[in-house]
Amino acid sequence: MMEMKNERDELLQKQKTMDYDILDKILDGIGDLGSEQVKAFALICLCMVLYSATHVAYVFTAMDLDVRCLVPECDGSSPKYDPWWLSNAVPFDDDNKPERCSMYAHVNTSGVDNCTANAFDINHIVKCNSYVFQNDEHYLGREFNMLCNDSKWKLTLVGTLNTVGMFFGLLITGVISDKYGRKFVLLVGISSCGVVGVIKAFSPTFEWFCFFEFLEAVLAAGSYGCGFILGVELVTPKKRALTGCISCCCYALGEVVIAAVAWAVMDWKMILYLVYGPSIFVIFLWWTIPESIRWYLSKGRIEEPKKILRRFAQANGKQISEESLDKLKLILKEQQELHESVSFLDMLKSMPLFLRFLNCSFCWVTCAFLFYGMTLNSVTLSSNSYLDFIYISLTEIPAYCCSVYIANRIGRKYSMSLSYALTAVSCFAFIFVNKDTGWLHILVYCLGKFGATSAFILIYVMASEVFPTSLRHTTMGVCSMIGRLGSVASPQIPLLSDLWKPLPLVLFTSLAAVSALSSLLFPETLNLKLPDTIKEAERIGSKSTNNEQ
Numbered sequence: 382m383m384e385m386k387n388e389r390d391e392l393l394q395k396q397k398t399m400d401y402d403i404l405d406k407i408l409d410g411i412g413d414l415g416s417e418q419v420k421a422f423a424l425i426c427l428c429m430v431l432y433s434a435t436h437v438a439y440v441f442t443a444m445d446l447d448v449r450c451l452v453p454e455c456d457g458s459s460p461k462y463d464p465w466w467l468s469n470a471v472p473f474d475d476d477n478k479p480e481r482c483s484m485y486a487h488v489n490t491s492g493v494d495n496c497t498a499n500a501f502d503i504n505h506i507v508k509c510n511s512y513v514f515q516n517d518e519h520y521l522g523r524e525f526n527m528l529c530n531d532s533k534w535k536l537t538l539v540g541t542l543n544t545v546g547m548f549f550g551l552l553i554t555g556v557i558s559d560k561y562g563r564k565f566v567l568l569v570g571i572s573s574c575g576v577v578g579v580i581k582a583f584s585p586t587f588e589w590f591c592f593f594e595f596l597e598a599v600l601a602a603g604s605y606g607c608g609f610i611l612g613v614e615l616v617t618p619k620k621r622a623l624t625g626c627i628s629c630c631c632y633a634l635g636e637v638v639i640a641a642v643a644w645a646v647m648d649w650k651m652i653l654y655l656v657y658g659p660s661i662f663v664i665f666l667w668w669t670i671p672e673s674i675r676w677y678l679s680k681g682r683i684e685e686p687k688k689i690l691r692r693f694a695q696a697n698g699k700q701i702s703e704e705s706l707d708k709l710k711l712i713l714k715e716q717q718e719l720h721e722s723v724s725f726l727d728m729l730k731s732m733p734l735f736l737r738f739l740n741c742s743f744c745w746v747t748c749a750f751l752f753y754g755m756t757l758n759s760v761t762l763s764s765n766s767y768l769d770f771i772y773i774s775l776t777e778i779p780a781y782c783c784s785v786y787i788a789n790r791i792g793r794k795y796s797m798s799l800s801y802a803l804t805a806v807s808c809f810a811f812i813f814v815n816k817d818t819g820w821l822h823i824l825v826y827c828l829g830k831f832g833a834t835s836a837f838i839l840i841y842v843m844a845s846e847v848f849p850t851s852l853r854h855t856t857m858g859v860c861s862m863i864g865r866l867g868s869v870a871s872p873q874i875p876l877l878s879d880l881w882k883p884l885p886l887v888l889f890t891s892l893a894a895v896s897a898l899s900s901l902l903f904p905e906t907l908n909l910k911l912p913d914t915i916k917e918a919e920r921i922g923s924k925s926t927n928n929e930q
Contacts (some may be wrong), residue, residue, distance in 0.1 A: 403708050404674065407690060409617045410705065415697035418615045421670050422624060425567070428632045429608045431660045432571055432601060433635020435578055435644075436543075438656055439594065440757060441643035443521045443539040444766065445875065448528050449479040450509035453660040454487050455496040462515040466496035472506060475882065482529035484509055498671065526586040533876065535587065535681045537596055540872025542681045546595040548865045550602025555858065563607040572664035574601035578657025582650045596754040605632070614673055622785060629781040629838065636774035638754070644767035683709055725859070728852050733919050738856065740899050741844050744797075745864030748840050751804055751833035751889055753871035755826070758885055761875070762826060763816065769823065780834035784817040788839055793846065794903040801897035805830030808889040829889070836896070846906040849918045853911075 414422070451460060452470045463479075469489075471479045485501035494500060512528060522528050527535050558566045574597050583592035609628045613621045643657050674686040694701040694827050729735045759773040760766035788796040807829030841857075848856040877884040878920045904921050912918035 389608075391794065404678075405617065405709070407705055408693075409702070411690065411694045411699050412697035414616060414620060415693055417693050417696035422612055422615055422627075423672050424629075424666050425608050427625065428567055428571055428663050428666070429605060429631040430610070430638060431626060431656070432574075432604050433632040434639040434656045435571075435574055435597070435601065435660055436605075437636055437756070438578075438639050439518065439539045439543050440760060440770065441639065441653055442649040443536045444643075444760060445533065445536060446518055446520060446522050446528065447478065447515035448512045448523075450479050450482065450484040451511035451513050452496075453511075453588065454489075454500070460513045462513055469496060469498045471501075480720060481512075482508055486848065496579065521587065521590065521650045522841060524649065525590075527587065530879070533879070537872045537875055539591060541869055542591050542595045543598045544753075544865065544868045546598025546867065547602045548862065550599035551862065551865075553599075554603025554607075558603060558607055559676075559679075562676050563611050564667070564670055566603050566607040567611065568664050568667055568670070570594075570601050570604035570607075572662070573659030574604075575657045575663070578653050578660065581657075582653040605887075611670065611673055614675060615671075617735060626781055626785065630778045633777035633781070634775050636772050636777075639754050640767050640770040648678045671842070678709065695821060725852055725855050728849065728856070728915055728918075731915055731919055734848070734915065737847055737903070738860070741840070741847070741856075741860050742835075742863040744896050744900060745844075745860045746838050746867040747801070747892045748833065748837040749864045749867030750871050751867075751893060752837050753868045754874045754885065754889065755804075755808075755830045755833055757871055758874050758878075759826065761878070762823065772823055773828060773830050775832045776830045778865040780831045781838060784835035784838050785842070787835075788842060789907070792905045792907045793843050794900050794905055795841065797836055797843060798900040798902075800832045800835035800839060801893045801900060804829045804836065805832075805890050805893035805897060807832065808886045808893065812883045812886050828905065832893070836893075843903055845927045846909070847904060847918065847921060849912050849915050852915075880914050891897055 409707075436663070449460070449462065449467070449471055455464070455466055455470060467479060469485075471484045474480055480547040483506050485503050486505035486507050488500055488502050514523070522532070522536055527533075554566050554570070577593055577600060581590060581597065584590035584593060609625065612624045612628045616624055639652070639656060643652050646652060646655065671689045671692075672685065674689060677683070677685045686709055690701060690706060729738065756770075756773060759769050762769040784796065785801065787799075807825050811822075811825045811829065814825050816822055844857045844860055845853060874885045877888065906921060909921060912921050
């Protein structure tokens with residue numbers, strides 16, 4: 382019975398693939414990147430930059446600050462963060478930084494200079510209520526008096542709530558996207574996120590801020606994925622790799638934008654106004670960005686795709702016949718007739734695919750933990766958190782460009798394994814690199830982020846090529862959801878460093894090294910036909926499959 386289902390599924394999927402080639406041929410006849418397509422894609426990229434900036438804004442709004450106690454007997458009206466007498470009055474931690482909320486008790490002894498070592502009792506440590514900040518930064522810790530180490534978990538909670546909100550949001554945005562369209566999720570999601578973000582600036586308490594942080598993440602979840610889909614569907618197949626790479630780079634540019642804005646204003650409310658404010662207005666791009674043609678066809682609508690294709694053709698100076706457009710009905714017919722006969726559970730009954738699914742999920746968790754964890758940890762690398770974050774974000778751009786090229790040269794699984802290995806070696810080496818080395822310190826860390834970014838995009842490629850067509854989207858969605866566990870845990874990285882300074886890097890190294898080995902268990906899919914059925918997926922990478930290709 383299962384074999385009959387697989388055979389029928391294979392025939393339906395091959396027919397579906399053939400029909401979708403009709404749309405690709407129409408796009409190819411219209412031309413590559415014409416003016417209408419470029420304009421639409423540019424606006425989609427703008428949306429993705431804004432999405433990225435808002436998505437990681439919590440890195441700075443909830444950033445930990447360098448602060449020390451105000452010593453009334455020594456600090457004047459304009460106190461400095463590191464005066465000459467500071468070690469006499471305040472205990473220092475293992476990183477040679479003054480402790481945040483503790484100072485030595487002052488000894489009221491006549492004839493003793495108020496700021497010398499003899500003026501303080503190092504055996505008597507007291508808490509303080511007034512503080513001196515290293516920089517003129519005003520973030521959540523300062524706003525809601527969460528400056529001491531016992532409140533540090535609250536700041537990391539902001540990032541965790543953001544990723545948890547994304548997790549729950551992805552559960553519903555897929556359904557909304559299928560019902561109302563990709564453009565709806567992209568524009569309404571980002572715009573509503575902007576509204577909530579601006580409201581968040583008026584939060585009266587930290588609890589209200591956390592609520593809006595969670596709500597904003599739920600609303601924006603799925604926006605990036607829908608923007609990516611809209612972008613690659615605007616062009617011919619040979620240009621999709623280019624538009625996909627540019628879309629990924631837009632995420633990195635958004636990270637650079639939020640770091641630059643935060644560096645310029647150093648105030649959490651101004652960051653929200655300047656980044657979330659413009660996001661509100663993306664809803665007005667509704668009449669400029671076209672909806673996904675494939676989504677229209679999946680909903681049984683054919684007139685809207687015809688209008689879009691005619692507009693593209695006219696802008697490119699091409700002629701498109703009604704006969705060609707009428708062929709879209711073949712896709713429409715197939716969409717109505719196609720019925721999935723194999724479930725996700727059926728796939729898991731296959732031991733090779735079940736083990737492949739577990740491996741893919743583990744690698745996805747590692748990717749998310751490394752990518753977001755190294756991004757968040759980058760603000761602690763040196764005295765300039767903003768510049769460090771920009772360096773680390775810009776590292777993603779060459780990683781996106783190089784990873785796909787290398788994967789097409791040496792294969793998917795070897796490229797992914799090397800990416801994890803690069804991260805493991807770099808993170809391990811970083812433990813022993815002294816901060817005083819300057820550029821070398823940042824370079825080693827950037828190499829680790831380069832590897833993590835490459836592995837992240839390659840896991841998408843691998844997952845899209847090792848599972849059957851009928852279950853590919855579902856399987857990738859489940860792997861991605863499981864992978865969110867890594868991004869949920871990543872904001873807690875700063876707390877691990879309080880237990881043991883190298884602990885985050887040791888954890889990065891260990892997970893990356895294990896994933897580098899487990900990546901080799903995947904079948905090689907370079908230049909192979911995508912599997913349409915469970916049987917084909919089981920055989921992928923075997924010698925017989927390679928010979929057939």
